[in-house]
Each structure stands twice: as C-alpha cells, then as structure tokens.
Amino acid sequence: MDNLVNVVVFYQSIEIKKVIQEILRNKYQKILYCEINTNQDQFIKFTEDKTRPLLFIYAFEEPKEAVEFNEIIEKLNDSKDLFNKEHLSLLICCREHREAAYFECSKGRFYSYETFKPIYDMNRIRLSIAQMCDLLTSQDKAHLYEEDKKTIINKLQNVSIQLHEVETSISDEKGIQHELLNELITEIDNLCSLEPTDSIETMNGHVSKIKPKVENFKAHNQSYFKEIGSKVKGATPSFKKKMPLVLVVDDQNVMLKIITTILKPKGFDVEVATNGAEAINKLKNCKPELVLLDIDMPVLNGIDTLKTMNKMNILDKLPVIMLTSNSDKESFIECRELGAIDYIVKPTNAETLLKKVLAVI
Incomplete structure (x- = not known):
C-alpha cells in the first residue's frame, strides 16, 4: 500500500516540484520535499521513522545533477546509518538525457528512471512510483516473513x-x-x-x-x-492463525476505506490497489483468497484486468467479485464470461458485503 511508504522528493525547480506534487497528491501520508540546498537536519529527522521503507525521487533536469546529490545522500547514510529499512531511488529527468539516465540505472545508482519535458506523462510516472512502492512493501513483507521464519525456528x-x-x-x-x-x-x-x-x-x-x-x-x-x-x-508452540487476505481494487479511496473498515474487524487481512495494473503487480507478490474488483477504473479497467488474469491462469483458483455501479451492471455479463463469480453494487453495506465475501471464503 502506498501509505506504507515514506517518500522523499529531491527537486531542482518549483516547476518540477509542482508536477511531482500533483502526481503524489492524496496518495502518500508522509512526503518530504527537499530542494538542493535543503537543511540536512530536516532530512535526517524525516528518516528517523524506521518503521517504513523509503522511496527517493530525484527530479532534476540532468542525471549528473541527480548523481551529485545522490552521492551526498549516500555519504550521509554511511556516516549516520539513516536507512535501516528497504529503500529505492527513482530518477526523473528531461527526455533528452534518457541515455545517461539509463546508464546510471544500469550501474545500480537508481532503481529506474522516468522522463519529463517536453511532455509530462503523469500517469506513466504515477504508475512507476506505485510499482516501486509495491516492490518496497513486498520486500518489507518478505523481511517480516523472514523474521517470522526465524521466530518459528x-x-x-x-x-x-x-x-x-x-x-x-x-x-x-x-x-x-x-x-x-x-x-x-x-x-x-x-x-x-x-x-x-x-x-x-x-x-x-x-x-x-x-x-x-x-x-x-x-x-x-x-x-x-x-x-x-x-x-x-x-x-507446544503457539502460532498466530493466518488471516484470510482480500485484495480490494478500486480507484476511489473512499470505497477502499469503507471496504477495509468493514472487513478488518471481521478478521480479514486487506490489501488494496487503485487500478488494474497495480492489482496485477500485487498478485505477483501476494496470494489473496479473494479479489474485489471495480469495473470502471483508469489505467486498466476491471474487464481488461480479468482478461490479464485469465492469461496468467489464476482465475481458476482465485475467486473474483466485481464492484459495480448501477450504470455498469450490464458489464457484469461480460465479467461473468471472463470468470467473475458475483458482483456487489456500490455503495454497499456491511451486511451485503460480508454475506458475499463469506460465501466465497
């Protein structure tokens, strides 16, 4: 989940900062924007939160400027041991410098890169950031699983x-x-x-x-x-009972919060995604017992997501319930043909949601 990752944005100009702010808006709870000459104490204080992984976004005109700042950050980490959690770095630079950006990523300095200018493809950048956050949370969960494994041993x-x-x-x-x-x-x-x-x-x-x-x-x-x-x-060892995991896919944050609030008190673990592409990526790293999938979403809608899941050969063992509005209930016929087993009309109530979920899990 995006809110499980802390984000630090190193930027060169107010123009770039505004673009990144729009991309990250309402997606991340803790964000620090650092200009090149920002106070190091502010950055150090922000990284004191060791409970969450970190995503660093380097938004510069040219990669060489990002490299210089990255070296400062790495030296600071070496001297103060700031990042004891997982962290990744994304480079965002002008399109004309993409070859240099690729070179720096191939060396391992940055995990990946995106370009802006002359065209801002905000959805592409937003998707890359979301995928990196997914990777970070997956790595973090893998670390927790490793700790659980040590505890069991x-x-x-x-x-x-x-x-x-x-x-x-x-x-x-x-x-x-x-x-x-x-x-x-x-x-x-x-x-x-x-x-x-x-x-x-x-x-x-x-x-x-x-x-x-x-x-x-x-x-x-x-x-x-x-x-x-x-x-x-x-x-006799005592082990925590594993809670059934439900993946909820909806582009409306309000809907995600409503469903999460209903399911968690009833003993379900909940993972969320805001579009089909993000959901597909999560399915590579987690194994839910059920997917609640919205039909009308940006980037990759519910129907195309079902088609992708079919290609991945996972629908035969993973039940999917569609989240629909009254206007797109007709689409459920196509969803049923693609493998969905039921649908829930939004907005839903707790009784209806739990009844349909418990009928599957």
Missing part, C-alpha cells in the same frame, strides 16, 4: 530442547518408580511370608508399613504426571 528449537528434557525426565522416573515398587513389593513379600501362627499384632505391623508406601507411590505418580503434563504443554 527458535520456537521449534525450544520445543526440541524441552522434549529432550521430558525424555530425560521419563528415563529418570523409570528408576525412581522401579525403586518405589521394589520397596512396596518387599513389604508385600514380608506380609505374605508370615506364618498362620504369627500374631495379629505382627500382621498389622506389616500392613501398617505397606499403606504409607502405597500412598507415597500414589502421591509421587500424581505429582510426576502433573509435572510432565505441564512440560509437554509448555513445549
């Missing part, structure tokens, strides 16, 4: 240690119980060896010795099995 190692302790305890207990039983058997043998002529007092004396040994054996068994049960219970 540590838990299993602890289980192995605890089970070994249980095994050792059982082995030791065999000797203890064998000794207790031998004592009890000895007393029973003594009782059985009495002659009929022996007095009642003698017999009672032997019986009185047997009873406490039986009670001792019983108490020891109860205590031991309680202890071993506790150890086995302690050795």
